[in-house]
Structure formats: structure tokens, C-alpha cells
Amino acid sequence: xxxxxxxxxxxxxxxTKPIPKLIGTLAIPTIISMMVTNIYNLVDTAFVGRLGNSAxxxxxxxxxxMSILQAVGFMxxxxxxxxxxxxxxxxxxxxxxxxxxxxxxxxxxxGGIIGILSYIFLTPLVHILGSTKTIEPxxxxxxxxxxxxxxxxxxSLTLNNLLRYEGRARLGTIGLMTGAAINIGGDMxxxxxxxxxxxxxxxxxxLSQIISFIILLLMFLTGRTETKISIHRxxxxxxxxxxxxxxxxxxxxRQSLNSIATxxxxxxxxxYGDAAVAAMSNTSRIAFFMMAVAIGMGxxxxxxxxxxxxxxxxxxxxxxxxxxxxxxxxxxxxxxIPVYIKSDxxxxxxRDDSEVLSYGIRALRLQCxxxxxxxxxxxxxxxxxxxxxxxLAIFASSxxxxxxxxxxxxxxxxxxxxxxxxxxxxxxxxISFIISLFLxxxxxxxxxxxxxx
Numbered sequence: 001x002x003x004x005x006x007x008x009x010x011x012x013x014x015x016t017k018p019i020p021k022l023i024g025t026l027a028i029p030t031i032i033s034m035m036v037t038n039i040y041n042l043v044d045t046a047f048v049g050r051l052g053n054s055a056x057x058x059x060x061x062x063x064x065x066m067s068i069l070q071a072v073g074f075m076x077x078x079x080x081x082x083x084x085x086x087x088x089x090x091x092x093x094x095x096x097x098x099x100x101x102x103x104x105x106x107x108x109x110x111g112g113i114i115g116i117l118s119y120i121f122l123t124p125l126v127h128i129l130g131s132t133k134t135i136e137p138x139x140x141x142x143x144x145x146x147x148x149x150x151x152x153x154x155x156s157l158t159l160n161n162l163l164r165y166e167g168r169a170r171l172g173t174i175g176l177m178t179g180a181a182i183n184i185g186g187d188m189x190x191x192x193x194x195x196x197x198x199x200x201x202x203x204x205x206x207l208s209q210i211i212s213f214i215i216l217l218l219m220f221l222t223g224r225t226e227t228k229i230s231i232h233r234x235x236x237x238x239x240x241x242x243x244x245x246x247x248x249x250x251x252x253x254r255q256s257l258n259s260i261a262t263x264x265x266x267x268x269x270x271x272y273g274d275a276a277v278a279a280m281s282n283t284s285r286i287a288f289f290m291m292a293v294a295i296g297m298g299x300x301x302x303x304x305x306x307x308x309x310x311x312x313x314x315x316x317x318x319x320x321x322x323x324x325x326x327x328x329x330x331x332x333x334x335x336x337i338p339v340y341i342k343s344d345x346x347x348x349x350x351r352d353d354s355e356v357l358s359y360g361i362r363a364l365r366l367q368c369x370x371x372x373x374x375x376x377x378x379x380x381x382x383x384x385x386x387x388x389x390x391x392l393a394i395f396a397s398s399x400x401x402x403x404x405x406x407x408x409x410x411x412x413x414x415x416x417x418x419x420x421x422x423x424x425x426x427x428x429x430x431i432s433f434i435i436s437l438f439l440x441x442x443x444x445x446x447x448x449x450x451x452x453x
């Protein structure tokens with residue numbers, strides 16, 4: 001089959017296939033890969049938890065740093081991918097390739113710069129991330145390997161996003177799942193087989209990121225994609241990288257605020273000891289695991305939204321939005337119920353310590369009750385970003401973990417102590433949902449106006 005025929009078949013698939021089937025095709029591989037990756041994260045936390053509360057708390061510290069790397073990877077990947085997908089929808093393959101190549105190399109460069117700066121300022125970095133004196137040596141032993149792999153971490157996330165926006169989520173899943181499987185095996189080998197302790201967890205994570213990077217890059221280099229990755233296809237004008245960063249800025253804001261929120265959460269929890277840091281870190285890990293289904297659905301929605309927006313099929317964008325919200329709610333409810341009922345069991349898998357559990361159970365149950373408010377908020381911000389509505393995308397992306405959560409955390413922790421820390425994220429979900437109701441109406445009205453014109 002020649003390349004032109006492949007392009008036409010892909011265009012027909014993205015613009016005519018029934019919305020439920022299309023989003024399911026794109027979302028299911030993403031959900032599976034995210035669930036596997038998150039299972040790894042939980043297993044990693046459980047392994048490290050055997051080393052004590054300070055080591056378990058170090059996982060939360062490093063998680064904040066990984067959020068910074070994710071911010072850069074998603075900015076380049078979703079910024080380049082959103083424009084690339086709209087270009088493909090408009091049948092401009094050359095323009096799409098310029099964005100995919102530029103986005104990849106930009107991510108690789110930024111990841112390298114962050115890694116160098118992180119190594120130079122390692123001690124202040126772990127303290128900024130919320131480390132206590134007792135957590136610090138564990139955090140340093142873990143994070144040093146993540147720093148070394150920083151450019152591979154950011155660019156593998158970018159490559160995965162480019163594959164999703166091209167409508168080839170299954171290829172991205174191969175790389176991510178392979179990396180996650182290697183990571184779990186590496187934990188057992190390095191941490192316990194070679195007695196490297198928490199350093200083994202860091203080394204395993206770094207190696208898995210490098211292997212995922214190689215696999216994902218090969219997808220572009222072996223002709224399995226419509227767009228290409230080549231240093232010769234990088235744009236020589238600032239317009240393309242500028243557009244990538246501007247379009248991906250909502251992702252940068254969202255992930256950066258996640259990182260800042262994690263730092264503040266660690267810092268506020270540290271007042272009550274390493275057990276409190278470990279408890280809130282473990283609660284966040286389990287909550288993120290549950291949200292993976294909603295995020296996966298959203299990542300299936302994004303390429304459909306971008307592609308059809310570029311093709312001028314605005315009614316399909318509307319249908320995709322509401323289908324994704326409804327499907328995410330159903331899937332999320334299925335996962336939330338058993339976690340709420342057996343929250344003590346799931347938390348004990350990560351760290352079976354009475355003090356950690358006493359802090360974690362209430363926090364996790366409050367998150368379970370309010371997670372149902374997240375899908376509409378999430379799809380609204382993704383909808384704005386995938387259709388290039390930058391200002392609204394930035395505002396929507398800032399809500400859940402930034403504009404709302406950060407002040408709520410500071411206020412409630414001051415008023416209610418540890419109880420307020422447990423309540424901050426659930427309250428943030430509810431307030432963000434109320435604001436997103438109005439934002440989603442703006443999104444729908446814009447699509448209606450374009451459809452009529």
C-alpha cells in the first residue's frame with residue numbers, strides 16, 4: 001500500500017468513523033498503557049515502602065520532580081501534536097512533519113538543560129520539592145538517576161503524544177508498556193537482587209525511560225507513521241517552535257502547577273512528620289491511578305477533536321466531547337467503588353504502617369467521593385487546547401491543580417491542620433467543576449458558531 005493510500009485511509013478513519021468506535025480505538029490502548037504505567041508506579045512505591053517511611057516519602061519528592069519533566073514533555077508533545085493533527089486534517093503532511101520534528105528536538109534539548117541544572121543544584125532542589133532532613137538522602141539517591149535520564153524522559157513523552165495525535169495510539173502503547181514491564185523487573189533485580197535499595201528504583205526507572213525512548217523513536221524512523229522525525233525537517237524559523245510552545249503552554253501550566261502543588265503538599269504534610277508525607281504521597285498515587293481512565297479517555301478525544309476541527313467537522317468535535325465525558329464518568333465510577341470500600345487495603349499495599357494508614361484512609365476516601373467531578377473539567381481543558389483556543393486552554397488548565405487547589409490547600413491547612421490537607425484536593429475538584437460548567441458552554445457555543453458559518 002503506497003503512502004498516499006495510507007494517508008487517505010487515515011483521513012477517512014478520523015473524519016467518518018463513528019465517534020464511540022473511533023475514540024474507543026484511540027483511548028483503549030492509551031488507558032491500558034497508563035494503567036500499566038501506574039501499576040508500575042504503585043509497585044515501585046510498594047517496593048520502596050519496605051525501606052521505611054522516609055524512603056516512602058522520597059517517592060513523593062521525586063514524583064514532584066518527574067512532574068516538571070512531564071510538563072516539558074507534554075508541552076512539546078501536545079503543542080506540536082495539536083497543530084500537527086490539524087495540519088493532517090487539512091491534508092498538509094509537510095507542515096505536519098515540520099511540527100513533529102521540531103517538537104521532538106525541542107523536547108530533547110529542554111530535557112537536557114533541565115537535567116544539567118538539576119544536577120548542579122541537587123541539594124536545594126530536593127528541599128524545594130519538599131524533602132525533610134531524614135528524607136533527603138533517600139530522595140537524592142533516587143532522583144540522581146531520573147536527572148540523568150531527563151532528556152529521554154521528556155522526549156519519550158513528546159513522541160507518545162505525537163503518535164496519539166496522529167491517531168496511532170497503539171504504537172505509543174507498545175513503547176510505554178515495554179518500558180513499564182522493564183521497570184518492574186528492574187526494581188526486583190536492582191533493589192533486592194543487587195541490594196541497591198532506593199538507588200535501584202531510580203536506576204530501573206532511568207533505564208526503562210531510555211528503552212521506551214528508543215522504541216517510540218523507531219516508530220517514526222521505520223516508516224510506521226505519516227509524519228517523520230528528522231533533524232533536516234526542523235523548522236528554521238521561530239514561528240514553528242513558538243507556535244508549539246504557545247499551543248502546548250496549557251500543558252506546561254497544568255503539569256507545572258501539579259509539580260508546585262505536590263511540593264506544597266509535601267511541605268505542608270512534612271509538618272506532621274515523614275508518615276504524613278508518605279500517606280499523602282501514596283494517596284496521590286492511588287488517586288492518579290484511578291484518574292488514568294479519565295485521562296486515557298481524554299487522550300483518545302484530543303486527536304479526534306484536533307483532526308476533525310482541522311477538517312471543519314465541528315459537529316463531530318461536539319459529539320466526541322460529550323461521549324468522552326460520559327464514558328470517563330462510567331469507567332471512573334467502576335474503579336472508585338472498590339477503592340473507597342477497601343481504601344485501607346489498597347493503602348496498606350504501598351506502606352503497611354499504622355500511622356501512614358491513619359492519615360491516608362480519610363484522604364483517599366474524600367478523593368474517591370469527589371473524583372467524579374474531574375472528567376468534565378479535564379475534557380474542557382483538553383477541548384480548548386486541541387482546537388487551538390490558547391487563552392481559554394491556559395485558564396482551564398490552571399484550575400484543578402493551581403488557581404483553586406493551591407490557595408485552598410494553604411487556607412485549609414492553616415485552619416484545620418492535617419484534616420485540611422486531606423480535604424484540599426477534594427474541595428479543589430468541586431470548585432473547578434463548577435467553573436468548568438461555564439467554560440464548557442463557551443466551548444460548545446464556539447463550535448455551534450463555526451458549524452453554522
